[in-house]
Amino acid sequence: MTDNKAFEPMEHVDTILFDLDGTLINTVDLIVASFMHTMETYYPGEYEEKDVIHFIGPPLSETFEKLDPARIQEMTDTYRTFNHEKHDELVKDYEGVYETVELLHRQGYKMAIVTTKRSDTALKGLRLMGLDRFFDVVVALDHVENYKPHPEPLEKALKQLGSSADRALMVGDSHHDILGGKNTGTKTAGVAWSVKGREYMEMYEPDVLLETMPDLLKVLNVHAGNRG
Known part of the structure; x- marks a missing residue:
């Protein structure tokens, strides 16, 4: 307490x-893996797990808007596709x-x-x-x-x-x-x-x-x- x-x-x-x-x-493992998959797709080699921890909390749209306002939906779709595929395995x-x-x-x-x-x-x-x-x-x-x-x-x-x-x-x-x-x-x-x-x-x-x-x-x- x-x-x-x-x-x-x-x-x-x-x-x-x-x-x-x-x-x-x-x-946590699912979210971190989903963000890492997305970051590697769009920013290969630029992010580590300790970096994406800070993305946890707000909606995906808020996080991805800060990274690239022109690709919010594209990045969101990439994240969600991976997230749904790995959901039951990692939760x-x-x-x-x-x-x-x-x-x-x-x-x-x-x-x-x-x-x-x-x-x-x-x-x-x-x-x-x-x-x-x-x-x-x-x-x-x-x-x-x-x-x-x-x-x-x-x-x-x-x-x-x-x-x-x-x-x-x-x-x-x-x-x-x-x-x-x-x-x-x-x-x-x-x-x-x-x-x-x-x-x-x-x-x-x-x-x-x-x-x-x-x-x-x-x-x-x-x-x-x-x-x-």
């Missing part, structure tokens, strides 16, 4: 908004995620996915990890005009869940998630397993930093036999 803030259980929270990649499912789980989400679902928490991925790819990952049955609400890139940290996707998820920001917690591995939560008015939880590192997450001052996903149960004061 984070040691940079006094730990106070969020017992008033009944709604959890989760980022997907790097938070619930381990897509892994995070220890404790399934058990934590299952328990929260059983306890009646309202839960949604809020991601900067397209919905088809997001659902592919959820199904692969067996998490799809816990999430009736998935707000993806193709469902909104503005992506995190803009509050639109979080507000859309809250509306579909019949909840409000003051009862919600946004959980994620990126500053897009933490700032998105702050901009919406939710509590925020960063994950220490972010590929960008613990110090990166702490910079954005989430309300709590989770060492493992089961720590979320401590934050919410949830026990296997009861809620709260």
Whole structure:
């Protein structure tokens, strides 16, 4: 559990908004490989894995626009074709995620996915990890005009869940998630397993930093036999 803030259980929270990649499912190897494939296609020999780590988080269009505005769609198509082909081979789980989400679902928490991925790819990952049955609400890139940290996707998820920001917690591995939560008015939880590192997450001052996903149960004061 984070040691940079006094730990106070969020017992008033009944709604959890989760980022997907790097938070619930381990897509780091897949994303890095997809970016490396794309970079080698268009900029052979110019990028290493440590360089493309910085591309993780925002939508592909934002990343590729900075590289070459004239080839955004072409580069995006190259990335996605490789990404879909290698998806099931390279995506892994995070220890404790399934058990934590299952328990929260059983306890009646309202839960949604809020991601900067397209919905088809997001659902592919959820199904692969067996998490799809816990999430009736998935707000993806193709469902909104503005992506995190803009509050639109979080507000859309809250509306579909019949909840409000003051009862919600946004959980994620990126500053897009933490700032998105702050901009919406939710509590925020960063994950220490972010590929960008613990110090990166702490910079954005989430309300709590989770060492493992089961720590979320401590934050919410949830026990296997009861809620709260």
